């Protein structure tokens with residue numbers, strides 16, 4: 707087990723548009739944890755393995771992303787933000803939060819972000835089928851996987867408080 711000298715490692719995952727980056731960035735403002743946005747890590751290091759013609763986006767090179775982050779994750783104190791979760795080493799995370807958003811709210815968020823057609827439909831379907839929640843439950847111990855609803859600013863604030871109090875508890879007991 708890694709030493710986690712800098713605190714716990716937290717994974718924030720969920721369908722695109724459920725509010726991962728909003729929550730993760732605010733958590734980092736209100737705690738000493740360090741924000742790790744996997745999309746940004748891939749972009750900065752040019753850690754891609756090709757172009758996805760269906761979704762018209764870069765495909766990240768998962769192995770190189772893991773190599774890039776291994777040392778930092780070993781030190782602990784990171785909040786990782788990504789819309790998939792099964793390729794990370796299980797040992798990296800002390801807790802996993804899966805953000806959930808009602809279909810109609812998610813649809814509007816993604817549409818106002820400019821998503822259309824298959825990309826819009828597939829992302830909403832992903833949320834309807836709880837794909838990321840199941841992926842998380844298949845990839846991590848059930849007791850460390852928690853669903854958080856993220857439909858409204860009030861729920862965002864509740865989620866911030868829940869995660870911050872979990873961090874305080876972790877620090878007090880480690």
Ligand SMILES: Nc1ncnc2c1ncn2[C@@H]1O[C@H](COP(=O)(O)OP(=O)(O)OP(=O)(O)O)[C@@H](O)[C@H]1O
Pocket residue numbers: 720721722723724725726727728729788789815856857858859860861862
């Ligand atoms: N709890 C919430 N209530 C209302 N609006 C929210 C909430 N959380 C996020 N939003 C809004 O929803 C949009 C999507 O949020 P955000 O970019 O954080 O999602 P994401 O999960 O990081 O998406 P992606 O996977 O594509 O990066 C933003 O406009 C954000 O302001």
Ligand SMILES: [Mg+2]
Pocket residue numbers: 726727728787
């Ligand atoms: Mg994001």
